[in-house]
Every structure is written in C-alpha cells, then in structure tokens.
Amino acid sequence: xxxxxxxEMSREVSECxxxxxxxxxxxxxxxxxxxxAEIMLIGExxxxxxxxxxLPFVGKSxxxxxxxxxxxxxxxxxxxxxxxxxxxxxxxxxxxxxxxxDACLVYLHKQIELISPSIIVxxxxxxxxxxxxxxxxxxxxxxEWLEWKQYQVMPSYHPxxxxxxxxxxxxxxxxxxxxxxKYRELVDPAHKAPNDI
Numbered sequence: 796x797x798x799x800x801x802x803e804m805s806r807e808v809s810e811c812x813x814x815x816x817x818x819x820x821x822x823x824x825x826x827x828x829x830x831x832a833e834i835m836l837i838g839e840x841x842x843x844x845x846x847x848x849x850l851p852f853v854g855k856s857x858x859x860x861x862x863x864x865x866x867x868x869x870x871x872x873x874x875x876x877x878x879x880x881x882x883x884x885x886x887x888x889x890x891x892x893x894x895x896x897d898a899c900l901v902y903l904h905k906q907i908e909l910i911s912p913s914i915i916v917x918x919x920x921x922x923x924x925x926x927x928x929x930x931x932x933x934x935x936x937x938x939e940w941l942e943w944k945q946y947q948v949m950p951s952y953h954p955x956x957x958x959x960x961x962x963x964x965x966x967x968x969x970x971x972x973x974x975x976x977k978y979r980e981l982v983d984p985a986h987k988a989p990n991d992i
C-alpha cells in the first residue's frame with residue numbers, strides 16, 4: 796500500500812512544475828530507501844550526480860554518508876529513508892530559494908507523514924531552517940535533540956560540509972552516535988554497530 800502511494804507521488808513529482816527548478820532538471824529526485832524505516836534523513840537538494848541518476852546522495856557526499864551509516868550499523872535499503880527539501884537540482888548547486896522550498900515541502904511533509912519515522916536526521920542548514928525554523932543555526936543546534944511534531948529530530952552537518960571542512964567530521968560522528976543510542980532506545984535495544992557505539 797505504502798509502496799503504491801510512493802510510486803504515485805514519485806510520478807507526480809517527476810511531472811511537477813510548481814517552481815522554476817523543473818525547467819532544468821534531468822530527473823527529479825523523489826527519495827530512496829525503506830518506506831517503513833524508523834530513521835529518515837533529509838538533505839537540501841539534488842546535485843549533479845543525483846540529477847542524472849534520479850537518486851539522492853549518490854555523489855561524493857553520498858559515498859561519505861554511506862560510510863557514516865555503515866559505521867552506525869545502518870544501510871539505505873533496510874534502516875533509512877533519504878529525501879531532500881527540494882526534489883529538483885538548483886542551477887550550479889545554489890541554495891534553493893524560499894519559494895522553491897515552499898513549493899516542494901508539500902511532498903516532503905507527505906513523505907514524512909507516510910513513513911512516520913521515529914527519528915529524523917536533518918543534514919545541513921537548509922534542511923534545518925526549512926523544516927523546523929528559519930532562525931535556527933546548524934552550528935548552534937547540531938548534536939541536540941529537537942522535538943518537532945511527534946518526531947525526535949537530530950540536526951547535523953551535511954556530508955558536503957564535511958568534505959569541504961574535514962575538521963567537522965568529529966562533531967558529525969558524535970551526532971550520529973547519539974542517533975544510534977536513540978535508535979536503541981526507541982526501536983531496537985539489540986541494534987549492533989560495527990564501531991561498538
């Protein structure tokens with residue numbers, strides 16, 4: 796049932812013309828992962844590789860994200876669902892404009908509602924500001940659990956920020972260790988992580 800709803804919504808997104816981003820897209824990027832996942836990761840928007848493949852986090856940022864998830868004992872297929880604030884790539888990877896974010900949030904809110912995850916991880920400032928509060932700063936609230944609606948939300952740095960500034964990796968790893976602890980608390984007390992978190 797859920798898979799069918801996601802397929803229909805994905806088709807709708809691929810034909811969406813609610814904002815100007817549709818004009819230059821190769822493929823829309825609806826999301827990927829387990830629609831029944833207890834963890835949802837939300838990034839900013841598709842980059843070059845994502846625009847070509849139609850999948851989120853498949854470039855260098857995605858490779859780093861997969862390493863982080865693996866170290867936590869998670870993977871894309873079983874444990875998480877990954878989506879973005881906007882579903883089409885902004886030109887030259889610029890930040891999505893407020894009106895573009897607003898147009899796309901309709902789809903993201905529906906995805907969150909259908910998945911109903913226990914934990915949401917917000918990757919980067921755009922995801923934090925767009926979904927929770929435009930006044931919040933990622934540098935101030937990363938690593939702190941926020942409550943939004945009925946969800947436990949962990950803001951952390953976007954993997955692309957870690958690639959630009961490797962000194963942020965330590966902070967990001969601390970954030971994800973908290974996600975593992977919360978996952979054990981809310982979902983599976985026996986969850987094993989290779990790094991013995």
